[in-house]
Amino acid sequence: GESVGLHLPTLSVQEGDNSIINCAYSNSASDYFIWYKQESGKGPQFIIDIRSNMDKRQGQRVTVLLNKTVKHLSLQIAATQPGDSAVYFCAENVSFKAAGNKLTFGGGTRVLVKP
Amino acid sequence: EAGVAQSPRYKIIEKRQSVAFWCNPISGHATLYWYQQILGQGPKLLIQFQNNGVVDDSQLPKDRFSAERLKGVDSTLKIQPAKLEDSAVYLCASSTERSSYNEQFFGPGTRLTVL
Numbered sequence: 001g002e003s004v005g006l007h008l009p010t011l012s013v014q015e016g017d018n019s020i021i022n023c024a025y026s027n028s029a030s031d032y033f034i035w036y037k038q039e040s041g042k043g044p045q046f047i048i049d050i051r052s053n054m055d056k057r058q059g060q061r062v063t064v065l066l067n068k069t070v071k072h073l074s075l076q077i078a079a080t081q082p083g084d085s086a087v088y089f090c091a092e093n094v095s096f097k098a099a100g101n102k103l104t105f106g107g108g109t110r111v112l113v114k115p
Numbered sequence: 116e117a118g119v120a121q122s123p124r125y126k127i128i129e130k131r132q133s134v135a136f137w138c139n140p141i142s143g144h145a146t147l148y149w150y151q152q153i154l155g156q157g158p159k160l161l162i163q164f165q166n167n168g169v170v171d172d173s174q175l176p177k178d179r180f181s182a183e184r185l186k187g188v189d190s191t192l193k194i195q196p197a198k199l200e201d202s203a204v205y206l207c208a209s210s211t212e213r214s215s216y217n218e219q220f221f222g223p224g225t226r227l228t229v230l
Contacts, residue, residue, distance in 0.1 A: 008155055032216045043119070043206050043221030044158065089157045093216050100146065100170045101216055105157025 008087060010110040019077040021109045023090030026071065030092035033066060034103070035075045039086045047075070047088075077111075085113045117141065119222035121207050127228045133195035136225045140188065140209030146170075148219060149182055149192050150206040158206055164190060194227075202229045 013019045025033065031052050036044035050057040050064045050073075057064050063076040073090050090106045120139040128134050140147050145166050150158035161180065163171040166187040175182070179198070184190040194201055204224040210217040 034218075036221075041223065043208070043223050045221070046218050049216075049218070091157070095216055100163060100165060101210075102160060102163075102171065103148075103158075103219065105159070108155075108157055 008108050008110045010112060012112045012114060013080050014114050015082060016079055019075075019080045019084070019111055021075045021077075021088050021090075021111065023073040023075075023106050023109075024071055025073060025090070025092045025106070027092055027094060027104070028068075028071075029094050031095050032093040033064070033073050034091045034093065035062075035064060035073075036089045036091060036105075037084075037086045038089060038108075044089060080111070080113050082113050082115065085111055087111075119207055119209055119220055121205075121222040121225055123225055124223065125226050125228075127230065128197055129230050130199055131196040133193065134197055134227060135191050135193045136205050136207075136227075138190045138192070138207030138222060140190075140207070141220055144209035144211055144220075145187070146210045146212060146217075147184055147190050148208040148210075149190070150208065150221075152204040152206055152224070154203070161192070197227075197229045199229050202227055 034049040035047040038044045048059045048062050048064050050066050055066050061078045065074045087108045087110050089108045091103045094102050122137050147164045149161045152158040161175045162182045164184045167184045182192045204226050206224045207222045208219040210219045
């Protein structure tokens, strides 16, 4: 299949290990932060989100941490599996009363899971 | 529940030609987005519709790009004339409302190559 991105930062992880993907954001007015997974030839798929007044949220095998002091977001994937191989994007959402919501995506990280 | 549908999946044209992409959002989703994703980058919002009205088109290159959503359901994005730098994946997404944050669901995208 086609590659989502050829020059992205890459994280290589052994199957079964934990993965940590980091993201820096810029807008202090962002009210939600979202992690997306994108496989080759597909659109981004929602993984988990976190509201700006929280610092941690857990899902199935995933945890998102938010540090507003340093404007940093991370995604932790527990027991990484081959199906987790993809490009991961963080996105920040800003809500406007008149103009709705606007998502701004970061640059993405490629995760390669080694068997 | 059917996802966001897009067509065509791939398109190859020569520069200065015209091209159009079609999107059918998830049934009942009032808000529709078009994104441009250049290889190796995160998606960038081009235009956002609420029903058949434009909410945000601030990043749409209006000299060559146009989009419409006449009946508040399907949408088309057109490029006329295309330039080499328009080569990208064009993603359509939809969500249930615009007044607060709601998950955006993405289609598979249309990969455009301009020669």
